[in-house]
Amino acid sequence: MDLDFALKSLLYAGGVGTLATTAYVLLPYVVDPHHLREVPGPFIARLTNLWLAYWSAEGKRSERVHEQHLKYGKFVRIAPNHVSINDADALPVVYGHGNGTLKPEFYDAFVASGVGVRGLFNTRNRAEHSRKRKIVSNVFAQKNVLSFEPHIIEALGKFIMQWDRMCVAGQRRESGSEQGGWRGDGDRVWLDCLPWYNYLAFDIIGDLAFGSPFGMLDACADTANAAVGGIAALKDSQDDASLNIKTISVPAIRILNERGEYSATMGVLDPWMRPLLTRFVPWFAQGQQSVRNLSGLAVAAVARRLAQPSERNDLLAKLQNAIDEDGNPLGPEELTAEALTQLIAGSDTTSNSSCAIAYYVAKYPRVQLKLQQELDAALPDDGVPTYEQLKRLPYLAAVINEGLRLHSTSAMGLPRVVPEGGLSVAGHFFPPGAILSVPTYTLHRETTVWGADVDTFRPERWLEEDQQLIQKTFNPFSWGPRACVGRNLAMMELQLIVATTFRRYHVMLESEDPLETREGFLRKPLYCRIGLKKRSL
Numbered sequence: 001m002d003l004d005f006a007l008k009s010l011l012y013a014g015g016v017g018t019l020a021t022t023a024y025v026l027l028p029y030v031v032d033p034h035h036l037r038e039v040p041g042p043f044i045a046r047l048t049n050l051w052l053a054y055w056s057a058e059g060k061r062s063e064r065v066h067e068q069h070l071k072y073g074k075f076v077r078i079a080p081n082h083v084s085i086n087d088a089d090a091l092p093v094v095y096g097h098g099n100g101t102l103k104p105e106f107y108d109a110f111v112a113s114g115v116g117v118r119g120l121f122n123t124r125n126r127a128e129h130s131r132k133r134k135i136v137s138n139v140f141a142q143k144n145v146l147s148f149e150p151h152i153i154e155a156l157g158k159f160i161m162q163w164d165r166m167c168v169a170g171q172r173r174e175s176g177s178e179q180g181g182w183r184g185d186g187d188r189v190w191l192d193c194l195p196w197y198n199y200l201a202f203d204i205i206g207d208l209a210f211g212s213p214f215g216m217l218d219a220c221a222d223t224a225n226a227a228v229g230g231i232a233a234l235k236d237s238q239d240d241a242s243l244n245i246k247t248i249s250v251p252a253i254r255i256l257n258e259r260g261e262y263s264a265t266m267g268v269l270d271p272w273m274r275p276l277l278t279r280f281v282p283w284f285a286q287g288q289q290s291v292r293n294l295s296g297l298a299v300a301a302v303a304r305r306l307a308q309p310s311e312r313n314d315l316l317a318k319l320q321n322a323i324d325e326d327g328n329p330l331g332p333e334e335l336t337a338e339a340l341t342q343l344i345a346g347s348d349t350t351s352n353s354s355c356a357i358a359y360y361v362a363k364y365p366r367v368q369l370k371l372q373q374e375l376d377a378a379l380p381d382d383g384v385p386t387y388e389q390l391k392r393l394p395y396l397a398a399v400i401n402e403g404l405r406l407h408s409t410s411a412m413g414l415p416r417v418v419p420e421g422g423l424s425v426a427g428h429f430f431p432p433g434a435i436l437s438v439p440t441y442t443l444h445r446e447t448t449v450w451g452a453d454v455d456t457f458r459p460e461r462w463l464e465e466d467q468q469l470i471q472k473t474f475n476p477f478s479w480g481p482r483a484c485v486g487r488n489l490a491m492m493e494l495q496l497i498v499a500t501t502f503r504r505y506h507v508m509l510e511s512e513d514p515l516e517t518r519e520g521f522l523r524k525p526l527y528c529r530i531g532l533k534k535r536s537l
């Protein structure tokens with residue numbers, strides 16, 4: 001082959017490739033199948049979903065979408081077929097019962113490998129979701145949630161034991177390198193509270209959904225046992241003859257984080273790109289491995305429970321006993337999928353929220369004092385309180401709501417597909433197949449609702465007269481049939497965790513810098529360094 005021919009072929013191939021790429025990028029813009037051309041938004045986002053994927057991978061999706069709303073107003077096109085709508089009145093239309101919207105392909109990126117069936121969160125089929133939701137809603141009824149309280153109190157007992165130990169060490173000026181490092185200055189101990197809230201939340205959900213705590217609070221480390229491979233691997237394994245499962249120790253908190261970031265980015269990309277990325281890009285390959293490891297946790301726990309039936313009162317027992325309308329219980333694969341869903345949905349949601357609330361209460365000493373005055377008056381001592389003692393404390397509730405508003409753990413606009421026949425939202429008609437979302441982070445910063453001090457942590461706004469507008473705009477648990485099914489449990493946990501922390505300790509921030517965050521599916525604090533001192537009463 002002569003050089004001239006080789007060069008010409010290369011140029012030709014390059015030209016065809018460039019043309020094909022240009023056509024791929026421009027075609028949806030030119031054809032505009034969802035009639036969204038007049039919706040404003042960043043120029044690149046109108047052409048390709050890579051704009052949204054890039055900011056998702058950077059962990060800044062909600063912040064960037066928020067900036068676009070400040071620039072363009074209520075409607076912003078954040079991907080060629082996706083419009084973000086900043087309007088609380090759009091919540092019932094986009095997420096409510098009866099409008100026919102469904103979860104889009106985005107949620108396929110959250111399906112666990114090695115389990116065999118989808119869990120409640122990533123089920124997209126309406127009938128399948130209704131069946132599962134009826135079963136799981138019963139499990140989370142308030143009566144059941146209250147019966148889980150002893151598990152939460154036990155974990156909190158271990159949590160304060162560890163913090164007390166470090167407070168004493170801090171007074172002796174000792175220090176340690178674990179959990180991001182801690183040091184005592186003779187008065188306080190200075191530490192990163194994020195890993196501790198993670199250990200606490202994971203131990204609680206491990207105890208409730210998997211039959212026993214992961215043991216993170218005892219070990220002071222991120223460690224859990226996972227089955228290797230999927231359910232099929234369980235049957236063949238000779239590793240543990242009594243349970244017939246082969247397990248490895250995995251850092252559950254780390255893999256859950258990796259999995260959240262991986263799935264939230266992957267979900268934004270076209271489905272055909274996904275296998276290519278997991279094959280050739282190490283970051284995606286690592287994310288996929290995390291998804292597998294996470295499934296292994298649930299596989300191991302459910303296999304253990306099925307092999308050794310137990311009298312425990314926990315989520316797993318309630319799921320085992322639950323039946324659908326036809327009287328059928330959940331099969332082993334469905335049980336595994338739901339236990340895994342609860343681990344994923346119920347762990348770092350709670351720990352990220354607890355950590356952010358601790359940050360803001362520490363940052364505003366006036367709020368901390370007022371909260372402690374309410375807790376001191378209501379609680380006889382500084383041990384772990386009961387839910388009964390806390391459930392009617394208005395300032396505690398206001399502190400939690402304000403933390404959920406300002407931090408917005410679930411921050412992104414959760415995407416939904418417009419059904420056949422189209423949908424009118426806030427005076428705009430959207431054709432079938434368009435993706436819509438209402439961005440919670442932006443709703444929680446709407447100055448016309450929250451006032452000019454929207455960036456200030458001010459729990460008093462929850463105790464003021466006119467609550468109608470702010471309640472309508474407050475969206476931490478989402479809306480409608482796909483809203484958080486674990487909301488009652490989440491609120492009880494947050495009340496117990498925040499009250500225990502601030503009744504027992506005085507908390508200062510090491511630095512007043514803004515809370516650094518990174519968003520995967522959830523918006524997570526990256527760390528939160530505080531100075532702890534046991535209060536003397």
Ligand code: HEM
Nearest residue numbers: 120121342345346349350353410477478482484485486490
């Ligand atoms: C502060 C803590 C929590 C927050 C902010 C939160 C928020 C949310 C949000 C926004 C959704 C909707 C997700 C979507 O549509 O894509 C959701 C769904 C869900 N949450 Fe939570 N959650 C929390 C705690 C919990 C807990 C403790 C559990 C259970 C142990 C739980 C279980 C679930 C489940 C199973 C779903 C899927 C529901 C469905 O699709 O029908 N969550 N949560």
